[in-house]
Amino acid sequence: MSRRERPGGVRADFDDPASLAGAVAGVDTVFLVTAPPVPTADHDIALMTAARAAGVRKIVKLSAIGSGERFEGATVGAWHLAAEEAIEASGLVWTMLRPPSFASNFLRYRALIQAGEPIPNMTGDSRQAIVDPRDVAAVAVAAMTSDAHNGQRYDLTGPELLTFTDQATILERVLERPVKITDASALDQLPAGMTTGIGWARAGGAAYVTDHVPRVLGRPAGTFEQWARDHREAFAAMP
Numbered sequence: 001m002s003r004r005e006r007p008g009g010v011r012a013d014f015d016d017p018a019s020l021a022g023a024v025a026g027v028d029t030v031f032l033v034t035a036p037p038v039p040t041a042d043h044d045i046a047l048m049t050a051a052r053a054a055g056v057r058k059i060v061k062l063s064a065i066g067s068g069e070r071f072e073g074a075t076v077g078a079w080h081l082a083a084e085e086a087i088e089a090s091g092l093v094w095t096m097l098r099p100p101s102f103a104s105n106f107l108r109y110r111a112l113i114q115a116g117e118p119i120p121n122m123t124g125d126s127r128q129a130i131v132d133p134r135d136v137a138a139v140a141v142a143a144m145t146s147d148a149h150n151g152q153r154y155d156l157t158g159p160e161l162l163t164f165t166d167q168a169t170i171l172e173r174v175l176e177r178p179v180k181i182t183d184a185s186a187l188d189q190l191p192a193g194m195t196t197g198i199g200w201a202r203a204g205g206a207a208y209v210t211d212h213v214p215r216v217l218g219r220p221a222g223t224f225e226q227w228a229r230d231h232r233e234a235f236a237a238m239p
């Protein structure tokens with residue numbers, strides 16, 4: 001979070017402004033990751049407000065692909081968009097990182113895969129350029145440690161478009177065990193607050209590849225297959 005040494009880190013709570021002030025004191029650059037249980041920009045804005053008051057110079061925000069797109073009368077990633085807009089208006093230096101689905105989302109299904117149970121496919125036959133989260137982290141480090149990425153909004157895609165079934169097939173090959181899937185696209189099965197984003201992705205909104213990861217890192221973006229190979233042990237371990 002900072003250029004200052006902080007052995008042991010600093011505990012803070014997005015819902016407790018005083019604790020945020022302590023976390024950003026003396027900090028130059030913040031990497032902002034929020035995952036509110038209810039989709040609002042409140043946590044981002046609380047941190048941004050504390051950062052500005054503390055004299056922080058730059059915020060690198062983990063956002064999401066498609067934030068601000070319109071789908072069926074609603075805004076995709078509305079809370080990320082509101083947070084991005086607040087940060088842009090704050091006068092702080094910023095970089096927005098907007099990845100599609102992380103390869104690591106499959107780790108949530110370790111228990112199901114180990115039990116031979118089907119895993120939920122929420123995105124139907126649509127394709128997405130699944131990104132290796134290690135690439136997102138590497139771009140975040142680049143953005144935090146160089147001013148070459150100030151004011152940039154990067155769509156951090158992986159190198160190839162894959163359906164959920166494609167990913168399951170790759171995982172099956174790498175793990176050498178069956179990976180079954182089941183249709184979980186019914187609206188009442190989707191995570192709260194994510195129906196617009198998932199609907200947008202299912203309709204093909206996220207079906208594109210960018211060169212932003214290779215442009216920033218000077219090497220190709222990692223493939224889903226390589227991520228799966230590097231995480232074989234995680235799938236073998238008990239969750």
Ligand SMILES: NC(=O)c1ccc[n+]([C@@H]2O[C@H](COP(=O)([O-])OP(=O)(O)OC[C@H]3O[C@@H](n4cnc5c(N)ncnc54)[C@H](OP(=O)(O)O)[C@@H]3O)[C@@H](O)[C@H]2O)c1
Binds near residue numbers: 036062065100105
């Ligand atoms: N997953 C994706 O495919 C994806 C794609 C694009 C963008 N994103 C964005 O990336 C961000 C993270 O998503 P994710 O899928 O990685 O979420 P996640 O798997 O639910 O992880 C969220 C992390 O935040 C921590 N956390 C939750 N509430 C907190 C709080 N009040 N204070 C401090 N830490 C808290 C959690 O800690 P515990 O583990 O202790 O609960 C967990 O480590 C989100 O903004 C999301 O929109 C995700």
